[in-house]
Amino acid sequence: MRIGELARQTGTETVTIRFYEKQGLMPPPARSDSNYRIYNDTHKERLLFIRxxxxxxxxLEEIATLLECREHPAMSCDNVNRMIDSHISQVLQQINDLQRLEQQLRQLRQRCNNERNPMGQAADCGILDSLEHCEPDGCHNHQRHKETNS
Structure with a gap:
């Protein structure tokens, strides 16, 4: 099959398939007489694994490690286990960060209610006022932003 067909069957952009080839995640396909890439079911299975x-x-680096383990079934899967354990830790940290963000947003939302601002005007909005006066050092959102942008 040509690259367009592989792309359709896997839901992958052709540019992404070429990128994975350049990264060494996909084996080079055979070429037709007119120099078109020709893929087979092995390419399709590998691409679905990558996706x-x-x-x-x-x-991508971790995928390369997984592919190596997949191609050498006698290898120890300790690296795979450590990798997944690391991802679990990262996901748990993201969950904690999102829960903290949710609490901050709920607290922020409570600062603008109809009792304090019966006309619903932005000039009297507690949310806007709080955001305007948030101190970077005391605001968890600023801390989270520093960590992800450093």
Whole structure:
């Protein structure tokens, strides 16, 4: 099958397939007489494996490790277990961060209610006032932003 067909069958952009080839995650396909890439079911299975990994936020470097383990079944899967354990830890941290963000947003939402601002005017909005006067050092959102942008 040509690259367009592989793309359709796997829901992957052709540019992404070429990128995975350049990264060494996909084996080079055979070429037709007119130099078109020709893929087979092995390429399709591998591409679906890569997409599944990416859907779980596994990095390209980690996918390369997983593919190596997959191609050498006698290898120890300790690295795979450590990798997944690390991802679990990261997900738990993200959940904690999101829960903290939810609490902050709920607290912020309570600052603008109809009793304090019966006309519903932005000039008297407690949310806008709170956001305007948030101190960077005391605001969890600023701390989270510093960590992700450093």
């Amino acid at each position: 599944h990994c990416r859907g779980m936020d596994i990095s």
